[in-house]
Amino acid sequence: MSDRMNAVEIKAPGGPEALRLGQRPLPRPGQGQIAIRLHYAGVNRPDALQRAGKYNPPPGASDLPGLEGAGEVAAVGPGVTRWSVGDRVCALLPGGGYAEQVVCNADHALPVPEGLDMKQAACLPETFFTVWSNVFMRGGLQAGERFLVHGGSSGIGTTAIQLAHTRGARVFTTAGSAEKCAACRELGAEVALNYREEDFVEVLREAGGAHLILDMVGGSYLPRNVKALADDGRLVQIAFLTGPKVELNFAEVMMRRLTITGSTLRPQSDLAKARIARALEREVWPLLAAGRIAPVMDSEFPLAEAAKAHERMESSAHIGKIVLRIAG
Secondary structure, eight states, X not given: XXXXXXXXXXXXXXXXXXXXXXXXXOOXXXXXXXXXXXXXXXXXXXXXXXXXXXXXXOTTSOSSOOSEEEEEEEEEOTTOOSOOTTOEXXXXXXXXXXXXXXXXXXXXXXXXXXXXXXHXXXXXXXXXXXXXXXXXXXXXXXXXXXXXXXXXXXXXXXXXXXXXXXXXXXXEEEESSHHHHHHHXXXXXXXXXXXXXXXXXXXXXXXXXXXXXXXXXXXXXXHHHHHHEEEEEEEEEOOOTTOSOOOOOHHHHHHTTOEEEEOOSTTSOHHHXXXXXXXXXXXXXXXXXXXXXXXXXXXXXXXXXXXXXXXXXXXXXXXXEEEXXXXX
Protein backbone atom coordinates (compact mmCIF):
# COMPACT_ATOMS: atom_id res chain seq x y z
CA MET A 1 0.00 0.00 0.00
CA SER A 2 1.31 3.44 -0.93
CA ASP A 3 2.42 5.78 1.83
CA ARG A 4 1.42 8.79 -0.26
CA MET A 5 -1.94 10.29 -1.16
CA ASN A 6 -3.59 12.78 -3.47
CA ALA A 7 -4.27 16.16 -1.87
CA VAL A 8 -5.30 19.62 -3.01
CA GLU A 9 -2.64 22.17 -2.08
CA ILE A 10 -2.63 25.97 -2.05
CA LYS A 11 0.32 26.80 -4.30
CA ALA A 12 0.23 30.50 -3.38
CA PRO A 13 -2.44 32.80 -1.97
CA GLY A 14 -4.94 33.74 -4.65
CA GLY A 15 -8.17 32.84 -6.42
CA PRO A 16 -9.59 29.38 -7.07
CA GLU A 17 -6.81 28.70 -9.57
CA ALA A 18 -4.39 28.58 -6.61
CA LEU A 19 -5.76 25.12 -5.73
CA ARG A 20 -3.70 22.35 -7.35
CA LEU A 21 -3.77 18.57 -7.01
CA GLY A 22 -0.52 17.20 -5.58
CA GLN A 23 0.94 14.37 -3.53
CA ARG A 24 1.50 14.26 0.21
CA PRO A 25 2.66 11.64 2.72
CA LEU A 26 -0.20 9.80 4.43
CA PRO A 27 -0.77 11.42 7.83
CA ARG A 28 -0.49 9.13 10.86
CA PRO A 29 -2.57 9.55 14.02
CA GLY A 30 -0.88 10.58 17.25
CA GLN A 31 -2.07 10.44 20.84
CA GLY A 32 -5.86 10.77 20.99
CA GLN A 33 -6.21 11.00 17.21
CA ILE A 34 -7.72 8.94 14.41
CA ALA A 35 -6.91 8.81 10.69
CA ILE A 36 -9.92 8.86 8.35
CA ARG A 37 -9.91 7.58 4.77
CA LEU A 38 -12.20 10.23 3.33
CA HIS A 39 -15.03 9.61 0.89
CA TYR A 40 -16.22 13.23 0.76
CA ALA A 41 -15.15 16.61 2.13
CA GLY A 42 -17.31 19.66 2.65
CA VAL A 43 -16.44 22.98 1.01
CA ASN A 44 -16.81 26.06 3.23
CA ARG A 45 -16.09 29.78 3.03
CA PRO A 46 -13.19 29.56 5.52
CA ASP A 47 -11.49 27.33 2.93
CA ALA A 48 -11.68 30.18 0.44
CA LEU A 49 -10.34 32.63 3.03
CA GLN A 50 -7.40 30.32 3.70
CA ARG A 51 -6.80 29.96 -0.03
CA ALA A 52 -6.71 33.75 -0.33
CA GLY A 53 -4.15 34.02 2.50
CA LYS A 54 -6.62 35.56 4.97
CA TYR A 55 -7.21 32.67 7.38
CA ASN A 56 -4.12 30.80 8.49
CA PRO A 57 -4.48 27.32 10.02
CA PRO A 58 -3.86 27.07 13.77
CA PRO A 59 -0.45 25.89 15.02
CA GLY A 60 0.09 22.19 14.39
CA ALA A 61 -2.75 21.86 11.87
CA SER A 62 -2.35 20.74 8.28
CA ASP A 63 -1.74 23.50 5.76
CA LEU A 64 -4.22 21.83 3.39
CA PRO A 65 -7.74 23.32 3.27
CA GLY A 66 -10.78 21.37 4.39
CA LEU A 67 -12.58 21.61 7.73
CA GLU A 68 -14.99 18.68 7.54
CA GLY A 69 -15.33 15.29 5.92
CA ALA A 70 -16.72 11.77 6.16
CA GLY A 71 -15.23 8.36 5.61
CA GLU A 72 -13.92 5.27 7.38
CA VAL A 73 -11.46 5.12 10.24
CA ALA A 74 -8.15 3.99 8.73
CA ALA A 75 -6.00 3.97 11.86
CA VAL A 76 -6.35 4.67 15.57
CA GLY A 77 -3.76 6.47 17.68
CA PRO A 78 -2.72 5.71 21.28
CA GLY A 79 -5.35 6.41 23.91
CA VAL A 80 -8.35 6.14 21.58
CA THR A 81 -10.99 3.70 22.81
CA ARG A 82 -14.24 4.73 21.11
CA TRP A 83 -13.29 4.18 17.45
CA SER A 84 -12.04 1.14 15.57
CA VAL A 85 -10.66 0.69 12.07
CA GLY A 86 -13.55 0.57 9.60
CA ASP A 87 -15.99 2.71 11.63
CA ARG A 88 -18.04 5.13 9.52
CA VAL A 89 -17.50 8.64 10.86
CA CYS A 90 -17.77 12.31 10.01
CA ALA A 91 -15.49 14.79 11.71
CA LEU A 92 -14.68 18.41 12.35
CA LEU A 93 -11.13 18.94 11.09
CA PRO A 94 -8.48 21.56 11.93
CA GLY A 95 -7.51 21.39 8.24
CA GLY A 96 -6.44 18.77 5.74
CA GLY A 97 -9.84 17.70 4.42
CA TYR A 98 -9.01 18.18 0.74
CA ALA A 99 -7.11 14.88 0.70
CA GLU A 100 -7.57 11.12 0.58
CA GLN A 101 -6.72 10.75 4.27
CA VAL A 102 -6.81 13.12 7.23
CA VAL A 103 -5.95 13.04 10.92
CA CYS A 104 -8.14 14.61 13.59
CA ASN A 105 -8.88 14.58 17.30
CA ALA A 106 -10.90 11.43 18.06
CA ASP A 107 -13.32 13.46 20.21
CA HIS A 108 -14.21 15.66 17.22
CA ALA A 109 -15.56 12.70 15.24
CA LEU A 110 -19.17 11.54 15.24
CA PRO A 111 -20.83 8.45 13.81
CA VAL A 112 -22.45 8.83 10.41
CA PRO A 113 -26.14 9.27 11.36
CA GLU A 114 -28.40 6.34 10.57
CA GLY A 115 -30.01 6.77 7.15
CA LEU A 116 -27.45 9.25 5.81
CA ASP A 117 -24.80 8.48 3.20
CA MET A 118 -21.19 9.64 3.26
CA LYS A 119 -21.87 12.62 1.02
CA GLN A 120 -24.55 13.94 3.35
CA ALA A 121 -22.47 13.19 6.44
CA ALA A 122 -19.52 15.18 5.07
CA CYS A 123 -21.74 18.28 5.13
CA LEU A 124 -22.57 18.06 8.82
CA PRO A 125 -19.59 18.89 11.06
CA GLU A 126 -18.47 22.43 10.21
CA THR A 127 -22.01 23.69 9.71
CA PHE A 128 -23.72 21.92 12.59
CA PHE A 129 -20.91 22.66 15.06
CA THR A 130 -21.14 26.34 14.08
CA VAL A 131 -24.92 26.61 14.23
CA TRP A 132 -25.41 24.63 17.43
CA SER A 133 -22.67 26.43 19.35
CA ASN A 134 -23.74 29.92 18.23
CA VAL A 135 -27.52 29.71 18.00
CA PHE A 136 -28.26 27.47 20.98
CA MET A 137 -25.21 27.41 23.27
CA ARG A 138 -24.11 31.04 22.86
CA GLY A 139 -27.33 32.62 21.58
CA GLY A 140 -29.69 30.68 23.86
CA LEU A 141 -32.53 30.41 21.33
CA GLN A 142 -35.77 29.22 22.93
CA ALA A 143 -39.02 27.87 21.54
CA GLY A 144 -41.42 30.67 20.60
CA GLU A 145 -38.69 33.27 20.06
CA ARG A 146 -38.31 35.18 16.81
CA PHE A 147 -35.04 34.19 15.14
CA LEU A 148 -33.47 35.94 12.13
CA VAL A 149 -30.70 34.25 10.19
CA HIS A 150 -29.08 36.04 7.28
CA GLY A 151 -27.93 34.08 4.24
CA GLY A 152 -30.72 31.57 4.63
CA SER A 153 -29.79 29.56 1.51
CA SER A 154 -26.19 28.97 2.59
CA GLY A 155 -25.02 25.84 4.38
CA ILE A 156 -25.17 27.70 7.69
CA GLY A 157 -28.54 29.22 6.84
CA THR A 158 -30.28 26.02 5.74
CA THR A 159 -29.02 24.28 8.87
CA ALA A 160 -30.04 27.11 11.20
CA ILE A 161 -33.53 27.35 9.69
CA GLN A 162 -34.19 23.64 10.17
CA LEU A 163 -32.81 23.39 13.69
CA ALA A 164 -34.55 26.54 14.92
CA HIS A 165 -37.87 25.54 13.34
CA THR A 166 -37.67 21.98 14.70
CA ARG A 167 -37.02 23.32 18.20
CA GLY A 168 -40.05 25.61 18.07
CA ALA A 169 -38.67 29.05 17.16
CA ARG A 170 -40.29 31.40 14.66
CA VAL A 171 -37.78 31.70 11.83
CA PHE A 172 -37.18 34.76 9.67
CA THR A 173 -34.44 34.80 7.04
CA THR A 174 -32.93 36.80 4.19
CA ALA A 175 -31.78 35.52 0.80
CA GLY A 176 -30.92 36.99 -2.59
CA SER A 177 -33.55 35.60 -4.97
CA ALA A 178 -37.13 34.38 -5.14
CA GLU A 179 -35.84 30.82 -5.69
CA LYS A 180 -33.67 30.97 -2.58
CA CYS A 181 -36.48 32.46 -0.50
CA ALA A 182 -38.80 29.65 -1.61
CA ALA A 183 -36.21 27.07 -0.59
CA CYS A 184 -35.92 28.71 2.84
CA ARG A 185 -39.68 28.60 3.37
CA GLU A 186 -39.74 24.90 2.46
CA LEU A 187 -37.18 24.28 5.20
CA GLY A 188 -39.32 25.95 7.86
CA ALA A 189 -38.81 29.71 7.60
CA GLU A 190 -42.00 31.56 8.47
CA VAL A 191 -40.81 34.62 6.54
CA ALA A 192 -38.11 34.69 3.85
CA LEU A 193 -37.13 38.16 2.62
CA ASN A 194 -35.40 38.96 -0.65
CA TYR A 195 -32.83 41.42 0.69
CA ARG A 196 -32.59 43.05 -2.76
CA GLU A 197 -36.25 44.07 -2.57
CA GLU A 198 -37.32 44.15 1.10
CA ASP A 199 -36.03 45.76 4.30
CA PHE A 200 -35.55 43.16 7.00
CA VAL A 201 -35.41 45.87 9.69
CA GLU A 202 -38.89 47.09 8.83
CA VAL A 203 -40.36 43.58 8.69
CA LEU A 204 -38.80 42.48 11.99
CA ARG A 205 -39.81 45.62 13.83
CA GLU A 206 -43.41 45.16 12.67
CA ALA A 207 -43.26 41.61 14.03
CA GLY A 208 -41.99 42.84 17.41
CA GLY A 209 -38.26 42.54 16.81
CA ALA A 210 -35.92 39.56 16.69
CA HIS A 211 -34.98 37.91 19.96
CA LEU A 212 -31.88 36.47 18.28
CA ILE A 213 -30.03 37.26 15.05
CA LEU A 214 -27.32 35.10 13.48
CA ASP A 215 -25.26 37.14 11.03
CA MET A 216 -22.31 36.44 8.77
CA VAL A 217 -22.58 39.57 6.61
CA GLY A 218 -21.29 42.29 8.92
CA GLY A 219 -20.54 45.75 7.55
CA SER A 220 -23.66 47.86 7.14
CA TYR A 221 -25.78 45.02 8.53
CA LEU A 222 -24.45 45.60 12.06
CA PRO A 223 -26.38 48.80 12.85
CA ARG A 224 -29.40 47.46 10.95
CA ASN A 225 -29.32 44.27 13.03
CA VAL A 226 -29.31 46.36 16.20
CA LYS A 227 -32.44 48.18 14.99
CA ALA A 228 -34.11 44.86 14.09
CA LEU A 229 -33.61 43.37 17.57
CA ALA A 230 -36.30 43.33 20.21
CA ASP A 231 -35.46 44.80 23.61
CA ASP A 232 -33.11 42.40 25.44
CA GLY A 233 -32.32 40.79 22.06
CA ARG A 234 -29.06 39.05 21.14
CA LEU A 235 -26.89 39.38 18.05
CA VAL A 236 -24.38 36.61 17.31
CA GLN A 237 -21.75 37.42 14.67
CA ILE A 238 -19.93 34.52 12.98
CA ALA A 239 -18.34 36.12 9.89
CA PHE A 240 -17.89 39.42 8.07
CA LEU A 241 -18.50 38.93 4.35
CA THR A 242 -18.69 42.71 3.85
CA GLY A 243 -16.17 43.81 6.48
CA PRO A 244 -15.74 43.91 10.28
CA LYS A 245 -15.63 47.68 10.79
CA VAL A 246 -18.62 49.99 11.06
CA GLU A 247 -19.83 53.00 13.04
CA LEU A 248 -22.32 51.91 15.70
CA ASN A 249 -24.22 53.90 18.32
CA PHE A 250 -23.84 51.88 21.52
CA ALA A 251 -26.31 54.06 23.38
CA GLU A 252 -29.08 51.99 21.79
CA VAL A 253 -27.36 48.81 22.95
CA MET A 254 -27.32 50.13 26.51
CA MET A 255 -30.83 51.60 26.56
CA ARG A 256 -32.43 48.46 25.10
CA ARG A 257 -30.22 45.97 27.00
CA LEU A 258 -28.95 44.28 23.87
CA THR A 259 -26.22 41.64 23.74
CA ILE A 260 -23.68 41.55 20.92
CA THR A 261 -21.42 38.52 20.83
CA GLY A 262 -19.81 36.17 18.35
CA SER A 263 -17.31 33.42 17.80
CA THR A 264 -15.21 31.59 15.26
CA LEU A 265 -14.91 27.83 15.48
CA ARG A 266 -11.44 26.88 14.27
CA PRO A 267 -9.32 28.55 17.03
CA GLN A 268 -11.38 27.10 19.90
CA SER A 269 -9.81 24.52 22.18
CA ASP A 270 -10.02 20.79 21.57
CA LEU A 271 -12.09 20.49 24.74
CA ALA A 272 -14.60 23.12 23.58
CA LYS A 273 -15.05 21.35 20.25
CA ALA A 274 -15.44 17.99 21.99
CA ARG A 275 -18.22 19.45 24.15
CA ILE A 276 -20.04 20.70 21.05
CA ALA A 277 -19.66 17.25 19.47
CA ARG A 278 -21.23 15.54 22.47
CA ALA A 279 -24.13 18.01 22.51
CA LEU A 280 -24.76 17.41 18.81
CA GLU A 281 -24.74 13.65 19.25
CA ARG A 282 -27.23 13.96 22.09
CA GLU A 283 -29.54 16.69 20.74
CA VAL A 284 -29.25 16.71 16.95
CA TRP A 285 -28.11 13.31 15.68
CA PRO A 286 -31.48 11.72 16.64
CA LEU A 287 -33.25 14.38 14.52
CA LEU A 288 -31.06 13.49 11.53
CA ALA A 289 -31.63 9.76 12.01
CA ALA A 290 -35.39 10.33 12.22
CA GLY A 291 -35.39 12.39 9.01
CA ARG A 292 -36.74 15.49 10.75
CA ILE A 293 -33.81 17.53 9.45
CA ALA A 294 -31.28 16.86 6.67
CA PRO A 295 -28.36 18.64 5.04
CA VAL A 296 -29.35 20.56 1.91
CA MET A 297 -27.11 19.49 -0.96
CA ASP A 298 -26.15 21.79 -3.82
CA SER A 299 -23.45 20.09 -5.89
CA GLU A 300 -20.42 17.83 -5.87
CA PHE A 301 -17.07 18.00 -7.65
CA PRO A 302 -14.21 15.51 -7.85
CA LEU A 303 -11.22 16.33 -5.64
CA ALA A 304 -9.17 17.34 -8.69
CA GLU A 305 -11.77 20.02 -9.49
CA ALA A 306 -11.65 21.78 -6.13
CA ALA A 307 -11.09 25.08 -7.97
CA LYS A 308 -14.48 24.69 -9.69
CA ALA A 309 -16.09 23.98 -6.32
CA HIS A 310 -14.64 27.25 -4.99
CA GLU A 311 -15.88 29.12 -8.04
CA ARG A 312 -19.35 27.76 -7.42
CA MET A 313 -19.25 28.76 -3.76
CA GLU A 314 -17.95 32.25 -4.42
CA SER A 315 -20.60 32.85 -7.10
CA SER A 316 -23.20 32.64 -4.28
CA ALA A 317 -25.50 30.85 -6.74
CA HIS A 318 -25.58 27.70 -4.62
CA ILE A 319 -28.35 26.60 -2.26
CA GLY A 320 -26.96 24.45 0.56
CA LYS A 321 -23.71 22.56 0.66
CA ILE A 322 -20.99 21.87 -1.91
CA VAL A 323 -18.83 18.76 -1.50
CA LEU A 324 -15.69 17.23 -2.97
CA ARG A 325 -15.88 13.57 -3.97
CA ILE A 326 -12.68 11.80 -2.89
CA ALA A 327 -13.51 8.09 -2.92
CA GLY A 328 -16.48 5.73 -3.01
